Amino acid sequence: MKPSRVGWLFVAPALVAIAVFFVVPVAAALVMSATDFDIYALADLRNVRLVGLANYLQLLQRPLFWRALANTMFFVVIGVPLSIAVSLGAALLLHSRLARFRGFYRTALFAPVVTTLAAVAVVWVFLLHGRYGLVNYGLAWLGLRPVDWLGDPRWAMPAIVLLSVWKNFGYNMIILLAGLQAIPGDLYEAARLDGAGPGALFRHITVPALAPILLMVSILTMAGHFQVFAEPYVMTQGGPAERTVTVLYLMYEDGFKWWSLGSASAVAFVLFLFMLAFSLLQARLGRAAGSP
Amino acid sequence: MRRPLAFLGVNVALALAALLTLFPLAWMVSASLMAPGEASTYPPPMLPRAATLANYRLLFAEHGILRQAANSLLISLLATGLSLTFNLCAGYGFAKLRFAGRERVFRLLLGALVVPAQVTMMPLFLMLKGMGLVNSYAGALVPWLASVFGIYLVRQYTLTIPDELLEAARMDGAGELRIFALVVLPLLKPIVVTLAVLSFLGSWNDFMWPLIVLTDHDVQTLPVALAALSREHVQDVELMMAGAVITVLPVLLLFLVLQRYYMQGLLVGGVKG
Numbered sequence: 426m427k428p429s430r431v432g433w434l435f436v437a438p439a440l441v442a443i444a445v446f447f448v449v450p451v452a453a454a455l456v457m458s459a460t461d462f463d464i465y466a467l468a469d470l471r472n473v474r475l476v477g478l479a480n481y482l483q484l485l486q487r488p489l490f491w492r493a494l495a496n497t498m499f500f501v502v503i504g505v506p507l508s509i510a511v512s513l514g515a516a517l518l519l520h521s522r523l524a525r526f527r528g529f530y531r532t533a534l535f536a537p538v539v540t541t542l543a544a545v546a547v548v549w550v551f552l553l554h555g556r557y558g559l560v561n562y563g564l565a566w567l568g569l570r571p572v573d574w575l576g577d578p579r580w581a582m583p584a585i586v587l588l589s590v591w592k593n594f595g596y597n598m599i600i601l602l603a604g605l606q607a608i609p610g611d612l613y614e615a616a617r618l619d620g621a622g623p624g625a626l627f628r629h630i631t632v633p634a635l636a637p638i639l640l641m642v643s644i645l646t647m648a649g650h651f652q653v654f655a656e657p658y659v660m661t662q663g664g665p666a667e668r669t670v671t672v673l674y675l676m677y678e679d680g681f682k683w684w685s686l687g688s689a690s691a692v693a694f695v696l697f698l699f700m701l702a703f704s705l706l707q708a709r710l711g712r713a714a715g716s717p
Numbered sequence: 718m719r720r721p722l723a724f725l726g727v728n729v730a731l732a733l734a735a736l737l738t739l740f741p742l743a744w745m746v747s748a749s750l751m752a753p754g755e756a757s758t759y760p761p762p763m764l765p766r767a768a769t770l771a772n773y774r775l776l777f778a779e780h781g782i783l784r785q786a787a788n789s790l791l792i793s794l795l796a797t798g799l800s801l802t803f804n805l806c807a808g809y810g811f812a813k814l815r816f817a818g819r820e821r822v823f824r825l826l827l828g829a830l831v832v833p834a835q836v837t838m839m840p841l842f843l844m845l846k847g848m849g850l851v852n853s854y855a856g857a858l859v860p861w862l863a864s865v866f867g868i869y870l871v872r873q874y875t876l877t878i879p880d881e882l883l884e885a886a887r888m889d890g891a892g893e894l895r896i897f898a899l900v901v902l903p904l905l906k907p908i909v910v911t912l913a914v915l916s917f918l919g920s921w922n923d924f925m926w927p928l929i930v931l932t933d934h935d936v937q938t939l940p941v942a943l944a945a946l947s948r949e950h951v952q953d954v955e956l957m958m959a960g961a962v963i964t965v966l967p968v969l970l971l972f973l974v975l976q977r978y979y980m981q982g983l984l985v986g987g988v989k990g
Contacts, residue, residue: 436807436816438807438863446862448829518727539979541964545742551748659947690836
């Protein structure tokens with residue numbers, strides 16, 4: 426057999442699967458977002474009509490869409506930096522030569538990453554319980570007032586950020602730790618001989634060396650945060666006062682509760698555009714900061 | 718005199734971080750062993766007064782959660798098998814076999830990574846409904862057939878195999894399938910385990926797609942069933958914790974056993990991506 430044909434035969438099954446179950450659906454979603462596909466169309470496809478950009482224009486006029494966008498942006502803008510800061514802090518601790526039992530701590534801090542999000546969200550619902558929750562018990566122990574985490578519109582999203590940081594920081598911690606371990610030790614030695622303190626070492630050696638990894642990690646983390654869904658679905662069902670309705674939650678409700686699949690497709694594409702725009706923006710900012 | 722203080726600071730901070738991180742999981746296990754209503758008292762108890770397995774018994778006997786556990790296990794095993802089959806072949810093909818358009822196709826695949834999978838969910842649901850696959854394992858498995866990430870993972874690892882090895886096998890007259898099965902696969906063992914662990918954990922923990930495509934109680938996976946149960950049983954803290962333990966424990970144990978492989982996959986996907 427010709428070598429070229431062998432190569433194609435090896436990659437063909439995967440390419441066909443990706444084409445049929447990914448590429449075609451993406452294209453179909455784009456078309457669907459320009460139709461009024463709803464529960465009647467679900468019963469009989471002849472009820473579908475092309476409506477152009479009507480779904481998108483309608484979204485712009487829906488207060489719930491803007492609410493969902495604002496909630497998601499809150500989750501991204503607060504959650505991503507917080508999550509990366511915790512990851513970096515944990516990675517620095519694990520990297521410290523003074524640390525004991527590093528292997529154990531690495532595993533312990535990473536454990537939440539492999540747990541099932543929907544299940545630990547159920548656990549956190551009770552940890553965050555207004556009266557019997559251990560989070561509030563801890564706050565009381567510190568002399569702070571209890572918070573009605575999932576019942577108070579102001580606190581529900583911060584509560585979800587809290588769960589998300591706990592669940593995810595271990596992932597970036599491992600990547601940043603690998604980055605820290607790749608920095609040559611003599612760099613630090615040389616700087617120390619020149620009289621640099623720990624703060625200066627961190628600012629002038631650690632941060633610049635980690636910068637490319639930090640940029641990549643923040644782009645990936647941001648993409649993940651834009652896709653927040655299971656937490657509000659399990660913990661708050663979008664409430665209280667719609668303060669935890671996220672863009673994907675809106676897509677799920679539009680599409681699979683009300684069967685407005687056309688409108689849901691439009692929501693999905695808006696999310697896609699937002700993710701794309703923010704990734705490009707961040708990559709550009711990162712590159713600008715990296716090349717003075 | 719700064720050394721001992723710094724030593725203490727680093728280690729106390731680590732211990733505290735680990736305590737805070739593990740606490741929710743420890744409490745989940747502890748509360749799952751409490752009697753009904755015990756967790757909803759003040760001050761909140763850390764440990765059960767008298768540990769009982771009653772909640773687990775209730776989940777299996779009354780709520781028939783064995784069914785969902787079996788669904789989760791089967792779907793995850795099948796997803797792992799499918800993901801290995803498709804991604805190992807393709808990853809090897811992109812790394813070691815020459816064919817026209819290889820680099821262009823691979824770049825296109827990587828480009829597809831920017832599109833979030835949720836975009837596909839509405840058409841995919843309709844497609845599966847048309848094929849009668851809603852509420853079937855097959856419906857839940859569709860996204861696990863082949864993945865760009867899986868192909869990338871295998872390709873990066875396969876690139877480290879020297880070409881001379883494959884050429885030597887070809888000189889000996891071995892067919893391409895034989896070379897793949899007998900020469901390449903044994904060398905790929907570490908990445909096979911890595912991809913298997915990632916696929917199993919990924920499909921076990923998956924939530925949104927199974928929630929959409931598995932609406933019948935009898936075909937649901939554990940996370941989806943647990944979410945539904947927790948909406949009906951808001952008050953039954955202890956019961957829910959038992960359900961959470963059953964869902965989380967298998968993957969946590971699997972991770973602990975195969976940790977090395979999991980971390981390897983994470984670093985290939987992360988640092989070099």
